[in-house]
Amino acid sequence: MDVRPLFLVEQRKKTFKNWPFDEKKKCNVNNMAEAGFYSVATGADDADAAKCFLCGKELDGWEASDDPWLEHKSHAAKCAFVQIGKNEDDLLAPEFLSIVKQYMMNETSRVEEVAIGQIDDKCKLVKRKCLRAK
Ligand SMILES: [Zn+2]
Secondary structure, eight states, X not given: OOOOOXXXXXXXXXXXXXXXXXXXXXXXXXXXXXXXXXXXOOSGGGTTOEEETXXXXXXXXXXXXXXXXXXXXXXXXXXXXXXXXXXXXXXXXHHHHHHHHHHHHHHHHHXXXXXXXXXXXXXHHHHHHHHHHO
């Protein structure tokens, strides 16, 4: 399973394929990505579904005049990225490293949960086969 480096603003920008607002609007791809969001759209119906790479908060129903940072703050005030509250270029090295560390820890537990689920399924299967073999 791949771990995408979504802690990088350039990587988050790449995820926005059919974002409904252009560069002239406050709620543009650049500002979304700067504020920590990446696109989780699966089609036209949820073209504006976006998620924070760090806290996992998912938001949709964006308006052209929305400020992504303010929306992030008002919906996920405890997010570590919101608490630092800086665009990537303004982050100090220790701030950036703490964000990367947190992201990697989150990703590790996500991958771990998936793996545990798969092992559980396998165990149940083996157990069933053993019971049948008795
Ligand atoms: Zn967040």
